Amino acid sequence: MVSVYDILGITASANEETILQAYRTRVKEAHPDHGGSLAEFRQVRRAYEHIDSGAPAGEFESATGTNHHNNTAQDADVESQSSSSSVSASADTTDKTETLGPTVEYLDYRVLADYGWEITDPDLFAKADAVELDIDAHGIFVVEPRESLLEAAERYGFSWPYACRGGACANCAVAVIDGAVEMSVNTILTQGMRDRGIRLSCIGQPVTNDLQVVFNIEQLPGLKELRLPAEQFENTRTDNSS
Numbered sequence: 001m002v003s004v005y006d007i008l009g010i011t012a013s014a015n016e017e018t019i020l021q022a023y024r025t026r027v028k029e030a031h032p033d034h035g036g037s038l039a040e041f042r043q044v045r046r047a048y049e050h051i052d053s054g055a056p057a058g059e060f061e062s063a064t065g066t067n068h069h070n071n072t073a074q075d076a077d078v079e080s081q082s083s084s085s086s087v088s089a090s091a092d093t094t095d096k097t098e099t100l101g102p103t104v105e106y107l108d109y110r111v112l113a114d115y116g117w118e119i120t121d122p123d124l125f126a127k128a129d130a131v132e133l134d135i136d137a138h139g140i141f142v143v144e145p146r147e148s149l150l151e152a153a154e155r156y157g158f159s160w161p162y163a164c165r166g167g168a169c170a171n172c173a174v175a176v177i178d179g180a181v182e183m184s185v186n187t188i189l190t191q192g193m194r195d196r197g198i199r200l201s202c203i204g205q206p207v208t209n210d211l212q213v214v215f216n217i218e219q220l221p222g223l224k225e226l227r228l229p230a231e232q233f234e235n236t237r238t239d240n241s242s
């Protein structure tokens with residue numbers, strides 16, 4: 001059975017700096033965009049969190065019962081077991097969150113219609129996990145400190161929509177399905193939109209360790225009317241072609 005140390009490629013005697021460096025290396029290797037998979041990416045992240053928590057290594061195997069090459073379906077089961085503890089733990093692990101950067105699972109709103117899904121489906125992301133979607137449409141990335149969601153997406157090479165990049169037009173809006181995003185200012189989203197989890201990715205930063213967001217939501221009822229014409233802003237990227 002693969003140990004929690006094997007997953008990060010370190011020994012049990014590795015110091016804190018080595019562990020963190022190994023995590024950063026492995027999480028890049030495991031990213032689906034670099035030849036890995038969602039299951040492997042999550043396994044690497046959980047392995048780091050497990051070691052960082054100081055829990056005995058043996059408890060990791062018994063808790064997951066998987067190795068880091070498991071498939072997505074198996075991982076979905078593990079994820080559902082671990083997500084609540086991960087989220088609940090985030091409140092008292094602020095330092096770790098700031099060091100690692102929150103993990104964002106994203107989904108392109110435009111694929112929902114193709115599969116007959118609704119944005120309100122409670123298992124929307126589990127459904128996305130169960131099908132083969134292009135990495136531009138569904139995947140995971142990590143947000144670095146002081147980065148906005150939009151900046152992080154762009155750093156990974158994704159082309160999310162935007163126009164003003166300053167919180168004034170709503171072209172960059174995303175729907176937060178799980179987790180929380182704070183915005184430095186809000187001058188355009190109505191209270192009703194905010195209550196539905198709509199946030200602006202250009203000025204939005206995760207405040208929870210894990211996040212699920214749907215992007216490309218310009219056709220979401222209520223948002224289309226709210227968006228200011230992108231043409232009036234320079235450096236606009238709202239054609240949404242991919």
Ligand code: FES
Binds near residue numbers: 172
């Ligand atoms: S790009 Fe205009 S509000 Fe974000």
